[in-house]
Amino acid sequence: NPRSKIIFKRETDDVPFDKWENQLNKWKGQLSSVHLWSQYSNTKRACRNSEASLFIKTIEKRNIKKDDVKPMVLGNFADSLLNIVFNENDTLATFIGELHENRIKEFKDLDVKIINLNRKRIFNKLNSEIPKIYGAANDPEAKVLAGEFTRKSGHLPVRTLLEKAGGTIKKIKPVFMMSPLSIAQYLDPTNPKLQFDVVIFDEASQVKPEDALGAFMRGKTAVVMGDTQQLPPTSFFDQMTDSESGEEVATALDMESILHLCKLSFPVKMLKWHYRSRHESLINISNREFYDNELLVYPSPSHTDPELGLKFHYNPNTQYHRGEGSANPLEAKDVVKEIFNHFAKYGDKKSLGVGTFSVAQKNAILEELEIERKAHPEYEALFSENKEERFFVKNLETIQGDERDVILISVGYGYDTEGKMSLNFGPLNQDGGERRLNVLVTRAREKCVVFTNFRAHDIHLTANPPFGVKSLQAFLEYAENLHYNQSVQYEDYDEAPFEDAICNFITENGYDVDKKVGCAGFRVDLAIKDPDNPGKYILGIQCDGHNYASSKVARDRDRLREQVL
Structure with missing residues (x-):
């Protein structure tokens, strides 16, 4: 049989009958798969006249494993598509990864260099324009200033001095930093020499429109900065309620600020990158409750570190003293104990601040602190007023603008001496109460500890609760559990085969790898868990995907994002 050489790779005489019998039985048992061989033969015949002919020979010689055939075909097909795209696209055809990386590095170096050079350029420009004061016989403003410098007493009032020599003073000090009240007191709006090119308002949410108008009159251009979700103009300290609790109330004057009015009429730009919080739990609730998850927050490499993030300190044994005192003295003791624990652990390496919901609770903490400071004089240097970021105890009306590494928050309110709890916080x-809460809970850079004698589920909301109380419940629930119910909707671009392959x-x-680590609008594509500490990441991987491509500014894409991470 001439076929024996093909079937058995031997001559016919060398193949015993039983071998033929076994082979025929095997074929008989596989008759149902003959159609597959037919399909293969037809496909093979069609491919013989194409570039795949060499590939067929390689397969039939068993030079490629059966399981590798399909991935190799797909890989070669993808490679051929890439070649076509590269040939048709000049940008890709001329792209060299190493050159591009070198260009990014050069840009980063030049960007920092230009910022530093601009500082020096502006300094030198302003320095060169400082007028001569002594011996300037033809300059009446210089003569007025020279006279004031040499006079030991009887100086001109500030408003009069600015009226007579304002032009020269502006050349010496081209930036005036003043409150709206100081502007009204010292700068004559009718004097053309006391007009400014730009007027910048910071923390504009706290400025009443009538206070701001005078400053606007003295400028050609205005930049109004602030956060409508933070403290409004307030008359909080102007009135006291006659209620039994004797607690302060905010009035209707809370609501309107120059920032609100400008937001209605002028172009608005929202600064979305949030840099302060070193852990996303410190900003998550504010981002969700007040900013519609529009803030872009950098994720932390550690999500279970006891020294990072939001912490919940619950002590049901403390009591709120309703009426006279209106404070929680035992909670104040807990806070003071934590203050000294912090200083014992960190000394002056990490700054510390305390925020309270009420003036009464602030005073209770200060009284307790005074007693403990006398008992521990060795810590006195850490309470120095001369430190750059000194320790403070402030209530939520006065804490805006402050930030510290660690913030302790004392709620104060809660279950009283009779075991009752009201929804009075x-x-x-009041209207705008949620803004005060937002300010208070976003002061910490690294860690925030919340002290309270009740839990979130103890707040039984009414049918139409104040937004501030509703936000407090959400905040406490998150502080206790560090999660909230939120459906995250990923866009189509989240189907990322490149990231999946890595x-x-x-x-x-x-x-062990986590994907899309972070919250809100910014996430690190991949993060590798520490095998020895699963609550910590040892490596983050950012791919040049949607996040990278959606950044319109090279500084954001290639320098700032990487620098902060």
């Missing part, structure tokens, strides 16, 4: 119950490769090499 002072200023949080993730699969790392996983196959024995590492």
